[in-house]
Amino acid sequence: MSKPILEIKGLKKHFASKKGWFQPATYVQAVNGIDLTVYEGETLSIVGESGCGKSTTGRCLLRLLEPTSGEVWYRGQDLTKLSSKEMREKRSDLQIVFQDPFATLNPKLTIRSILEEPLIAQKVPRDKRAQIIEETVQIVGLTIAHLDRYPHQFSGGQRQRIGIARALMLRPQLIVADEPVSALDVSIQSQILNLLQDLQEQFGMTYIFISHDLGVVEHISDRVAVMYLGEIVELGRKEDLFKTPLHPYTQALISAIPVTDPDEKKERIILQGDLPSPANPPTGCRFHPRCHACMDICKTEVPKETFIAGQMVRCHLYEAKKES
């Protein structure tokens, strides 16, 4: 196996929510203690429903949000300890692609100026900038003629290409892709997914791919982490995880994917209710109120990490089995 590029240890992000002046602040536990190792050149996906903390995790890794506690080690350096100036230098290695490319492209700037910004921030000499910009737009499948247009003149798929080009400007080592295809139609979605895979081959980048769409995740990932209410409940190689999902939540997620075959009647686990509020998570295993295999122990005790054939799962079902 290749070397780890990013090691996340006990990452936590709590948001304070103040009700009134004299009341104590309550904390929304968006990310609650994540341990994760990302290896060089792989695509690691983080999946989960909205509100499970997957985007917050992605942002904390790049310190676009300051983590409450925990460590993020990138090539022997703890990113959380860096000063903001040092962090800014590190950002040429670590980039992000957002979901809605329209919301993250300044409507008043031409594509050329949008793409130039990361180069200016990293003090790339002026005479080199034009060359890098022209090279990169062609890599992502746009033309030089597009450079002097404004974001509103592009379709959704093209805007996402611009978002990817911007992340690519500094030739990063790792890209956090936060729902990069969720806003796109299927036919455009596959164009962008192919582009991302192509770029990974060309530049040997590592991806952290955040998505709620298991179909997309199954296609693009090497390993998958399933998050529920701020915690990773299962982690494993894609093939194992989709073939033998261990955690009841993963099982439910996978069984809920609609298949394009009218005759494939699968056993469907339909979860009851919604994701509970992360401000007031359930005791014990956080998934227990919606779990179809809930036992008494689940209501009171937090399950520990259990490893079964290389797959990590946090569930009392497997803890008990291992002991007996």
Next chain:
Amino acid sequence: MNGQPSVLEVKGLTTQFSNRKNRSVTVVDGVDFHVKKGETLGIVGESGCGKSVTSLSIMRLLGKNGKVTSGSVRFEGQETLTLTEQEMRKLRGNRLAMIFQEPMTSLNPVLTIGRQIGEVLQLHTSLGQEERKRRVIELLTLVGIPRAADVYREHPHRLSGGMRQRVMIAMAMACQPQLLIADEPTTALDVTIQAQMLGLIRDMRDNTGMAVMLITHDLGVVAEMCDRVLVMYAGQVIESADVRTLLRNPKHPYTMGLIRSVPHQAKGVKWLYAIPGNVPSPGEWPQGCRFAARCSEAMPICQEQCPSLMKMEDGSECRCWLHVPGTEGGERP
């Protein structure tokens, strides 16, 4: 289901929007279809192909700029395009109901849930206040909302996305409609909640015998819910078939492309199939087949002439020169 009468019959529906310069742009171009009692018809296609405008034209909710310029929409045998606004209002929310993609933008944030659903009953039934309240709570329970009596008094912002969509469904079901138009009802929801919602709509349909027109871009949802499917591209119907024929044996290159691009489908393949290019915007439709520029099978004739919707042997319909007998590389005049 063949013996059932049609609840809705749409013929040659054409809708135009006028822009600031008063130039009108056709968005829906001669769409024909029908929905039978108890049936679920799916309308699929990418964004910008006219699915939503079709449904808004049927509901007559187009707004100031939009206008149905020709065609006919018959609902339960009655032409609705010529009804007055007042008559239309009696139909909407009563015999003909609609749910939208984003429930938060369709609910009034300053009114309680109870008041909003009660409004439908107040308009269309003669129920008294107490009876209305009882019926609303009954409806909320029916769509699977826990603590229905509490939710009755709450405002929309207190509910989660899935709960809000349940409220929308309760509102649509209030008068037991004959036809429910659901415009991307699960697109904004997570998969687990989507599975709950689809199950709910299916149960409602089976229990009341209403017809459902389901607009979606997700072929998985289509496979799960629909009896027949209409594929739209650039304002036209390009293929229509029953769900099995369409997914197993698609005829139009666009439909084939859509099915092949679904990532879940492509097991073990490194590169996904992608349709090159984008959907042309209304007003920029080419003269010939509207898909020709993106089609891998395009022939010279495709650039020149738009094919008509042809009936196939297996009962499906397809708008493509490949399936017109005698067409070979555009030799036909």
